[in-house]
Amino acid sequence: MVKFGFELLQKDKRTKARLGIIHTPHGDIQTPSFVPVGTQATVKSLTPEELNILGVQLYFVNTYHMYLRPGIEVIKKFEGLHKFMDWDKPLMTDSGGFQVFSLARKVSLVKISDEGVEFQSHWDGSKHVFTPESSMGWQWDLGSDIHIAFDDCTPYPVTHEKAKTSMERTHRWAARSLYAHRSFCHPGLDPGSREKKLDSGSGAGMTRKPYQALYGSIQGSVYEDLRIESAKFISNMDFDGFAIGGVSVGESKKEMADAVGWVMPYLPDDKPRHLLGVGEVDDIFMLVEAGIDTFDCVQPTRLARMGTLYDKKTQIDITKAHFENDEQPIEKSCKCYTCQHFSRAYLHHLFHVRELLGYRLATIHNIFFIQSLVSEIRESIKTNSFLELKDKWL
């Protein structure tokens, strides 16, 4: 059985961009790689077959959503998400923390203590508690290839003092996450005093799968000293990779670039780095240039469902009236299924009358667009022409 691992193939000579492969038991991921989001165990409107055709190597499912619906017990019956969703390639889950702090907060106050987070479901208002241990148990049961440690998602804007307190909690939770994760990987290891907190349904009874990887999460908000402290702390722990969190929560692009820049020098070369929640074209170039390997984002798929479609120069809003008669495809040179078969006029019509096929054709185009861009970026690193490609695009 293939274990999780990262292979650094090549470094760009002029930037920190890098080419690599993440090995997982469900296959390899060529990096840099874009990771579409399948929040509720589906990349909205598409089948796994289509994701394959679009070149998706890895996608992201949200633990918070799975926990609430259909519930972890349902997924366990299928021995994990792969079989439940019929996806046999690599899969990533998050800790659930971000959704607790964002979605559940819309329902009522979220109660945070050192133990964990108490919140109300955004579906029905029912009360629930997430802890580092339960998050690890649920991700284990979901069977994804890459898990993320449970962290305290620092709000924004935030004072230095509060950001520090939040970061320190993230660090304590990182240790507990790692410990709990290991108790699943190495059943001989006594999970000790944390054991009782593991939901009896969560992983404890399952066949151990020693290959599931865990990424540590780096926080610290917009403060350089905190970001560096967090990077040092988390990178010193025995995680399989690292996720940089809290950089897409309302900050400017400058703040995001700063946060990534501060953190990167402290991350070891031989482990993969993931950025949570970012994926616009200029961001992608910035992230890859800084040395990020994978990045997830709902943006391409969410924009698609609103009728906003990528083209090489900008984005077009297909719902605008002047597309009514437009016989061109979305983008002339695009090789996606949508552009090969349909006109802007047809897409405009589908959106105008709110037809399901419209959302789907738009999603196909936007994912294909980002996949092609990132594929071009990989090629450019290989041929030492990353900066030239960036100039061509931006």
Next chain:
Amino acid sequence: MVKFGFELLQKDKRTKARLGIIHTPHGDIQTPSFVPVGTQATVKSLTPEELNILGVQLYFVNTYHMYLRPGIEVIKKFEGLHKFMDWDKPLMTDSGGFQVFSLARKVSLVKISDEGVEFQSHWDGSKHVFTPESSMGWQWDLGSDIHIAFDDCTPYPVTHEKAKTSMERTHRWAARSLYAHRSFCHPGLDPGSREKKLDSGSGAGMTRKPYQALYGSIQGSVYEDLRIESAKFISNMDFDGFAIGGVSVGESKKEMADAVGWVMPYLPDDKPRHLLGVGEVDDIFMLVEAGIDTFDCVQPTRLARMGTLYDKKTQIDITKAHFENDEQPIEKSCKCYTCQHFSRAYLHHLFHVRELLGYRLATIHNIFFIQSLVSEIRESIKTNSFLELKDKWL
């Protein structure tokens, strides 16, 4: 260029069921055949590629919807629906009458005169007029392979007197429909006094396509004498085929069977017969047994989007809680993409959280189910075992 035509291959020895081929310039249709409905120029949620895989030979687009959105002028830019929707197989349109009488009526009163029907759009309340001539012009511009004559859709329930008046108007409109249609087929023919009524944008300027077929529509409500009178009148006109209308507007299955039974003896063997708006499993057997060749219905696709899925014995409502953990496919023996890849639990989840993929997977299953059933029926007629198949199913 292949012209429209019908080839009767075989008649069942014990019933009026028949096996045939409808030839069209966009390909052949093996009959009996089910015709899915793509109301707004899309069979909801599916691509033309998927329809092909599902074995769809012919589908139905509504002229009323096309006229309002995107508008006939848009479709004309694409030289018809085939290119607009990227569908290269046979296509059928209706006259628009049924939607005027049902959808537009929900907005306000529909004004019927001998000239035509004035109504308000169900989208924005704007006023429009449909006449036999304009309906023929629009269907011509839509470029479908089979058109239907503009008829007066008799309400239900209705007195004999009113049904007769309505039927007589249908007959006058049938003559005008045929005349207008011919003026497109044979540009040398002077459309005479009707010419001025043809919207200048409607067909007049297009390359003539002498192969587009026109079906006459038979009305007469639930009255035997009227149905027979209508069948005689319409079948004596030079239509390419016949559509039986008004049998699915609230009547019982018995009334539907009666109406079809009264009409059929008067229809010539050498022309195809279509039934408008019917497609449940028991109806399908009844219609085929009576000698119907094609039948359209929104039922399989509409039910799918509500989570109601066909199985061999009945229909299941996938939204019910007891499917939450069900690892079986919708139907064990089903070879459709959905049943080959996904469980009832996954479909239940998708419907529960209202994911677009759910509507799509359900639609695939229901269309495949009906297509397979009708394919089995064709095979049974070929082997003279139609009644045995019917017994097995009902």
